[in-house]
Each structure stands twice: as structure tokens, then as C-alpha cells.
Amino acid sequence: MTEKTTIRCAGCGIPLQSEDKNIPGYAPESTLSREEAICQRCFRIKNYNEASSITVDQDEFLKLLGGIASTDSLVVHIVDLFDFEGSIISGLQRFVGNNPVLLVVNKIDLLPRVTNWNRLRNWVQKQARESGLKVIDTVLCSARRNIGFDRVVETIGNLRGSRDVYVVGATNVGKSTLINRLISDYSDLKRELTVSRYPGTTLDAVQIPLDDDRSIIDTPGIVYESRLTEIIPRGDLGSLLPDKPLKPLTYQLNEKQTLFFGGLVRFDFVEGERQSFTVYASGALPVHRTKLEKADALYEEHKGVMLSPPGKDELASMPSWTRHRLRIPKGSSQDIFVSGLGWIKANGTAGAVVDVHAPRGIKVMLRDSMI
Structure with a gap:
């Protein structure tokens, strides 16, 4: 058991484990003896152009965010419209520093078709401000129905310039769907995944290389036990x-x-x-x-x-x-x-x-x- 915990993923650097598929660093036990073993999340990104959902608790997630302020990045915060107050990261602002935040509001397909979308957008912006979040723009979308997703990708392209892109969000908000779309649009996966390590935490995010030598940083989904779904x-x-x-x-x-x-x-x-x-x-x-x-x-x-x-x-x-x-x-x-x-x-x-x-x-x- 001790030996397994010292083996690190060749893609993202996280310690590998074979006990739980739902926590970071999982790899089947049969793969741990390989010269360059990688975790399941890196494997899926590298071989299938597909990010999988990994979750962490709130304390670990906040440690992970600690390094963003010192970077020059665009932060994409995905929230669930159906559970808006339950999925918004109200303390995000103090971790991102001066980096711009794009708020992507998913699951608009759940609302009745007669919804006034301009009013809804104003409501979202007001709720975000009251939660202490300053955003450079807000985009409404549905990952499931592919509604507004072109606008999300276009807005990220316009706002990021030559920056890296950090994608953050709670569990079940649609984060992996967005990352998979960005991978297909922007990423050259012939290059190896790179290690992304943050001071003060053993938890690693995954950097997905983009065509311009920048990266999408896929952070694990934060678990809020204040939500019934958790x-x-x-x-x-x-x-x-x-x-x-x-x-x-x-x-x-x-x-x-x-x-x-x-x-x-x-x-x-x-x-x-x-x-x-x-x-x-x-x-x-x-x-x-x-x-x-x-x-x-x-x-x-x-x-x-x-x-x-x-x-x-x-x-x-x-x-x-x-x-x-x-x-x-x-x-x-x-x-x-x-x-x-x-x-x-x-x-x-x-x-x-x-x-x-x-x-x-x-x-x-x-x-x-x-x-």
C-alpha cells in the first residue's frame, strides 16, 4: 500500500491509487507497474479527448485555488441554474486576484420556454454580485441540449487572449462537458499532458495543452454538502x-x-x-x-x-x-x-x-x- 502511494501520474503528477474511481489519482491496479503510469482522468483526456469528473471536498478545493491569483489567466466559473445559490463559489473572488471571471450558467433548458431570458440574465448578474462575485461577462447555456454552447466557446476565445483558462465549478454543473468541447476546439493532444502542482496541497489539477502553448486547467469539482444532491x-x-x-x-x-x-x-x-x-x-x-x-x-x-x-x-x-x-x-x-x-x-x-x-x-x- 505504501509503495502505491509513492507512484505519481506521468500526466498530472498526482499520487496514484487504485481503491476509489471517484477521487483524484485513480488508476487500475494492473497499470501501476508501467514505466509511465497515468491516472484515469489523464488517460481519458489523452486517448479519448474527454475529461472525466473528479471531485474533492471544499477545503481541498480552496487550497487548489490558492495559486490562481499569481497567474495571468481567464477563470471560467460554471454554475447550475437549477441550484444557483448551491453551486456558486461565493469566495472565488479572493482567490483569483485580478484575473477576469467568466460566469457560465448551465441548464437553462430546465426553465419553461416562456421564460424572459433578458430578465433571467439580469437576475443572474444581480445574484452573482450579491454573492461577492465580479464577472467580466455572463453566458447562459445548456450543455445537455447544446444551447448557447457556441457562444460560450466564442466568449472564452475572445476573453482569454494569450492566457491560460481555469475551469472551476461544483459537482454536477456541466464542467466536464465544457472542457471536452474546449479540447475538441482548441487542443493539440499529440503533446503530453503537463504537471500542474500548487504550493500547500498534494492535489493536482490537469493541464490540457492548447494550440498556442497555453493550457486549459481542469480543476476537480467541489463538493458542497449543503446541497441535497450531495x-x-x-x-x-x-x-x-x-x-x-x-x-x-x-x-x-x-x-x-x-x-x-x-x-x-x-x-x-x-x-x-x-x-x-x-x-x-x-x-x-x-x-x-x-x-x-x-x-x-x-x-x-x-x-x-x-x-x-x-x-x-x-x-x-x-x-x-x-x-x-x-x-x-x-x-x-x-x-x-x-x-x-x-x-x-x-x-x-x-x-x-x-x-x-x-x-x-x-x-x-x-x-x-x-x-
């Missing part, structure tokens, strides 16, 4: 991650009514005039309505069965719920955002008090309405 059992991810345009569901609720989103999240309309709430979440996630006075008993009786996911076998692995009390001001247009689940738009203007019960650590907040 803590839910892997087999239940399909219930949370929408793969087609959202079909908003509107509920007319009286005070003291409750909505259950499977057994993952509970929404209580605690106080306010009768009003409607519109749910933007995956159509695969069942929603059950009940009276607030019956909510506790309903959950205890039906969690893991009618109220699922998670199922009975997975309940023990999930954190217990924390209650978040949110006060929606009168006359405002607000979303109740739950990271990884989606959001609930409060359609009334009379104000309301709501409680959201979500697994401990999950980001829950009020924000200006996206739509």
Missing part, C-alpha cells in the same frame, strides 16, 4: 435531478397547511392570507399536501414508503431535519430556495411566515424570484 443516497438522485423542462405546480394553500417533498423536505405555510405557491422541482419527486396539525403524524407513519425518497433502508444515513423559519415581506416577490431540491415561489403580496424542514446542513434561504 447527501441523498446515489440511487435516489434521479428523483432530484430534472432531465427535462420543469412543469411548475401551483398549490393554493390556506394558513396551517403543509407540503411534503417525498421524505426529504417539508414546507409549512405557518401564517398568512390564503395564497398560492408555485413549486419548481423535478417532476419525479412526489409532493403530498396535508394539514399542519397532521404533518408530524403523517411523517412518522409514512416516511420511507409513501413519503420517499429516501426509502426506509436509506433513512438512517440521512441527517435529521432542521427547521428554518422564513418571513416573506409584504409586497415582495420571493422564492424559498432549497439547495438541490429547487425552489418554491410565493405568489402572494400580503406576506407570509413559512417553515422549511430540511436535512441538517442543507442551504435554505429566501431570494428575489428568478421567474
Whole structure:
């Protein structure tokens, strides 16, 4: 075991390991004895022109970012529109120094076709500013549907000049899709991959050489455990991650009514005039309505069965719920955002008090309405 950890990837320099495909440095054990063994990520880039997704936790990721400020680079930050506040790297600015940041907002195909795209772009820019992010430009796209991706590649080409390109983002935001497109457009992969080492960390990014002797730097995806998608059992991810345009569901609720989103999240309309709430979440996630006075008993009786996911076998692995009390001001247009689940738009203007019960650590907040 000790011997294996001293073998480094000939492509990116990271210590190789053969235990876990999902963490950096994985290579099949049969390849570790080769003279120039490389990790699976470098192998896929070199042989298939394809980057694969590797993830790290938040602390390791922030160490990795520490060297960007001293470079002359374009930083491409990819966020997930469906989970905007959950996937944006709010502390990015202090790591990139004076380097320009291009914000690429993916998964716009999930929004209804009647969406006002100019309004959405303004909303994204406002939310980014409030998160402390200064961006040189914003591009909306869909990696899955190849919508706006030509504009993304064109904008990167215009902005980078002779700079390297760092691509950063959380897990499941579409980072690998963008890198693969950049590889096909700009990279000459006849050259070897180069080592990219950063002071203060043993984690290595991968440099993908470009035709002008610059590089795309593929950083691992950051894991934010404040997102439901990171803590839910892997087999239940399909219930949370929408793969087609959202079909908003509107509920007319009286005070003291409750909505259950499977057994993952509970929404209580605690106080306010009768009003409607519109749910933007995956159509695969069942929603059950009940009276607030019956909510506790309903959950205890039906969690893991009618109220699922998670199922009975997975309940023990999930954190217990924390209650978040949110006060929606009168006359405002607000979303109740739950990271990884989606959001609930409060359609009334009379104000309301709501409680959201979500697994401990999950980001829950009020924000200006996206739509």
C-alpha cells in the first residue's frame, strides 16, 4: 500500500491509487507497474479527448485555488441554474486576484420556454454580485441540449487572449462537458499532458495543452454538502435531478397547511392570507399536501414508503431535519430556495411566515424570484 502511494501520474503528477474511481489519482491496479503510469482522468483526456469528473471536498478545493491569483489567466466559473445559490463559489473572488471571471450558467433548458431570458440574465448578474462575485461577462447555456454552447466557446476565445483558462465549478454543473468541447476546439493532444502542482496541497489539477502553448486547467469539482444532491443516497438522485423542462405546480394553500417533498423536505405555510405557491422541482419527486396539525403524524407513519425518497433502508444515513423559519415581506416577490431540491415561489403580496424542514446542513434561504 505504501509503495502505491509513492507512484505519481506521468500526466498530472498526482499520487496514484487504485481503491476509489471517484477521487483524484485513480488508476487500475494492473497499470501501476508501467514505466509511465497515468491516472484515469489523464488517460481519458489523452486517448479519448474527454475529461472525466473528479471531485474533492471544499477545503481541498480552496487550497487548489490558492495559486490562481499569481497567474495571468481567464477563470471560467460554471454554475447550475437549477441550484444557483448551491453551486456558486461565493469566495472565488479572493482567490483569483485580478484575473477576469467568466460566469457560465448551465441548464437553462430546465426553465419553461416562456421564460424572459433578458430578465433571467439580469437576475443572474444581480445574484452573482450579491454573492461577492465580479464577472467580466455572463453566458447562459445548456450543455445537455447544446444551447448557447457556441457562444460560450466564442466568449472564452475572445476573453482569454494569450492566457491560460481555469475551469472551476461544483459537482454536477456541466464542467466536464465544457472542457471536452474546449479540447475538441482548441487542443493539440499529440503533446503530453503537463504537471500542474500548487504550493500547500498534494492535489493536482490537469493541464490540457492548447494550440498556442497555453493550457486549459481542469480543476476537480467541489463538493458542497449543503446541497441535497450531495447527501441523498446515489440511487435516489434521479428523483432530484430534472432531465427535462420543469412543469411548475401551483398549490393554493390556506394558513396551517403543509407540503411534503417525498421524505426529504417539508414546507409549512405557518401564517398568512390564503395564497398560492408555485413549486419548481423535478417532476419525479412526489409532493403530498396535508394539514399542519397532521404533518408530524403523517411523517412518522409514512416516511420511507409513501413519503420517499429516501426509502426506509436509506433513512438512517440521512441527517435529521432542521427547521428554518422564513418571513416573506409584504409586497415582495420571493422564492424559498432549497439547495438541490429547487425552489418554491410565493405568489402572494400580503406576506407570509413559512417553515422549511430540511436535512441538517442543507442551504435554505429566501431570494428575489428568478421567474
